[in-house]
Amino acid sequence: MPRIGMEPQRREALVRATIAEIAASGARDITVARIAKRAGMSPALAHHYFGSKEQMLLAAMRRILSDFGREARRAMAGAETPRARLQAIVETSFGPANFDPEVVAAWLNFYVQAHRDPEARRLLHIYHARLRSNLVHALRPLSTDPEGLAEGIGALIDGLYMRQALRRRALATETSVALVNDYIERGLRQ
Amino acid sequence: MPRIGMEPQRREALVRATIAEIAASGARDITVARIAKRAGMSPALAHHYFGSKEQMLLAAMRRILSDFGREARRAMAGAETPRARLQAIVETSFGPANFDPEVVAAWLNFYVQAHRDPEARRLLHIYHARLRSNLVHALRPLSTDPEGLAEGIGALIDGLYMRQALRRRALATETSVALVNDYIERGLRQ
DNA sequence: TTTTGTTGATTGACGAGTCAATTAAAACCC
């Protein structure tokens, strides 16, 4: 029973279902059929809207990145001092939205996909570059080696992410934030 | 033209080929046929020796982990002081054997595989636990918070790994080692 | 002649993507 104006809702449902499915089955054995089923429609309809499985995966990544970007911009907006800006970045990285197990799993798979797929890699580089640029900008007035420190902070955040994704008994979010904050404090004080 | 005593060589070739293939195509679209071709034999022979593709992937993972373990044990053997033991761990993690792009890519994929496959997860946990235990042991006489510091060091190493795997212009190994060493120094001094 | 190595051919399953056909809303026309 076709209602009109379904496209946005269908796309939304498919993007969500793709992320959920990545988290549930892992990117290796994802199928369009399973995604479509989870989104409550036929596989044919999924193809109708996205054209290919590849496009669905990319749409899921774009969603993850744009959610993160929005969150980050919002957090940075209120930060006046460089130190507050740093804090905003860290807290966004470990914010609940980002640390939802589903999203963490999607990120992990995203990393792997970026290893082969040029479009995915491009997307990831944009995110990396923005994060680095934000960090360096905030660090410049505070540190003698903003680039090095930014590199370390980024890597530490990524590493803590992975552990979150892989452990059955994950670290508490506060522990991760505390570790990054310690790292920053020590880096600045030096 | 069957020669005798081929089994070990065939297995060896298949394990190597599996790792190479993971790095080349990504775990998503690996096929037994491609692995076998790279190892210079028929797909049927690969199945003959390993039984299933799953087993090939696990064998490759075990190889990576046992190579790392051997390397780590060797490096630790000569270390007398706790500080030297720390240094040995860091240098092993970023040793040339581990930082071969092929091996880094394989690690990345193993992380993802561990997210679903219980056996892979089990293997990864053993590695994590050993690394953490070694770090904590070396840190105990040096730090007031060995567990926290070990967590941070492990995460930082993992994060730097990922970046190595994903950037086209990767960090120099020395840069990574220096970042970890700075982190340790600051953590101890505190 | 038994054991080990080896492969070509085959099977059986599954999955991405296509297509024709159906339904109902919307738009157009008198």
Added chain:
DNA sequence: GGGTTTTAATTGACTCGTCAATCAACAAAA
């Protein structure tokens, strides 16, 4: 407003390809 046509939504059935795994058969060494 009633009728007709267009357009969006939707799916079942199908195609085509691929791939893991099996098997029967053959070759050579022991």
